[in-house]
Amino acid sequence: MTDFADFFFAQAVASAHVQFVYDLRAGRVVFVNAAYERILHRPVALVNADLPALLAQLHPDDRAYLAHYWARWKRDEITDEVEVRLQHPGQPDQWFCLTPSYQLLADGRVLLGGSLRNISVMKRYQENADLFNSRKNATLEILSHDLSGSFILMQQIAGFLREEVVSPPLSRVPEMLGVLETTSQSSVKMIRELINLEFLTSANTDLKVNRVDLGAVLREPLDQLQRGERFLGHEFSYSLPAEPVYANVDVNKFTQVLINLVSNALKFTPDTGQVAVRIVAGPTVIRIEVADTGVGIAPDMQPYLFERFTKARRPGLRGEPTTGLGLALCKTIVEWHHGHISVESTVGEGSTFTVEIPRAEYSSSAIQAPVEALPLFE
The missing domain is CATH 3.30.450.20 (PAS domain)
Known part of the structure; x- marks a missing residue:
């Protein structure tokens, strides 16, 4: 021995x-x-x-x-x-x-x-990687919304022209308008599949939890979305806690949850509508609210929203396709973080999705104690 x-x-x-x-x-x-x-x-x-x-x-x-x-x-x-x-x-x-x-x-x-x-070098690499992913995912969502809107508009115009314009005999105009309509529809589907694949890939990786200031790590994607407001076609705003508030999260996955909730709000809110994100620190939990002034969700559909391949799925106001997986994945990721997700909605007035996750573990007595009061420092 x-x-x-x-x-x-x-x-x-x-x-x-x-x-x-x-x-x-x-x-x-x-x-x-x-x-x-x-x-x-x-x-x-x-x-x-x-x-x-x-x-x-x-x-x-x-x-x-x-x-x-x-x-x-x-x-x-x-x-x-x-x-x-x-x-x-x-x-x-x-x-x-x-x-x-x-x-x-x-x-x-x-x-x-x-x-x-x-672990200073590793933490700096991780922070840079998280920042890059946050910017990338927010930018993809902005581009997706902007490009989808353009293709959907082309699809609608092509359909209108095909029905309203009388073409001469043997003209290929109806055929070409049909191709334009189909191509636009396929492009919208491909764009949304790319975004959904990014979310699915993120959700299927191992959970890597770190204690982070949640307001600080979510500020970047929210700022990106606000800068992309003119492409989104909506008024977008956000508010963060005045003081640092810490939670144990996988930054990449949790950012994807936030972006997915914002994406849903944009899909079901008419142009010139409002989407707002609010992050509020409570005594034991942090609450993230994503509110919109959209079309709302029927009461009989709300209990099914977070199910996989939910029967509550529906295309966006501009024809954006949906798989019925997004909110189910959000719920899974939130629960991995020991949290809870819920919705309140009124048809014709809008919806508010709320995520609550625990604050990083602490005790109230420890919060008040100065450093010198710890036994380690006696």
């Missing part, structure tokens, strides 16, 4: 990540490896004296979150990793991932160990 202990101790000492052990009763770090000095740029010998200054660098939005995590960690109630940020004046935030461990010794002492990994 000594050989095994020596082996794992040697691994901890040589690790490229910060490895540490904290004695809960003594209130002291009793082991930390050399990576502490290399990564955090603080002397190993002063680790206990440096703790208050080091943890004072925590991002303000992460302090209550870490306090709640710490309270559960010392009761051996967690195994999940936690990600936190350290702030450095004039430099980007430094991201760390903490993997916890808990050991109850024979004498009743509790040791809290862990591995601290610098």
Whole structure:
């Protein structure tokens, strides 16, 4: 057993990540490896004296979150990793991932160990990828709506001309108008299938959840949609919480849910109508509302809206096709996030779809506690 202990101790000492052990009763770090000095740029010998200054660098939005995590960690109630940020004046935030461990010794002492990994590069890549996907999906929706509208208009004009214009004998005009009508119809179908495929592909990938400021990550696609207002043909507006509000979400999937709900609102709202998105932070949940001034949904159809291949499906006001899968996928993704989706609608007045998901876990006492009040910092 000594050989095994020596082996794992040697691994901890040589690790490229910060490895540490904290004695809960003594209130002291009793082991930390050399990576502490290399990564955090603080002397190993002063680790206990440096703790208050080091943890004072925590991002303000992460302090209550870490306090709640710490309270559960010392009761051996967690195994999940936690990600936190350290702030450095004039430099980007430094991201760390903490993997916890808990050991109850024979004498009743509790040791809290862990591995601290610098994940700053990975987080920046992830944030850039999420931002790119958000912009791409919002832009695709804008282009889809704009192009679909043009093709639907051509289809309608071709149909009107084919019925109203009297062509000379043997003329190929009716045939060509029929081709134009059919081609326009096929183009609209192809465009919507492309958007639906993008949504389906996103929904079928593994869930990658991160704790994020929901208002900040949804601002970009909402801003894109607002900039594309002249192409959408509707008045589009949105409002976000004044302060950061955190949730555990897969950014790409959740953004797709939002865009899908906005897309539905656009499809069933006449030109010059209004579509508005509102994100509201409650005590324990975050509520996302997508409201429109469209045609509304009949009461007898509302219970079936979120079923796969629902009988409530119908083409958009401009002839946009639907698979009956979109809202069912939205419901599935929302439920993956431990949330709930609902609808309120009045025929002729419009609809409001509401998504509620939990705020990132915290306790009210932790929210109010200053950093110095945490046992770790005593």
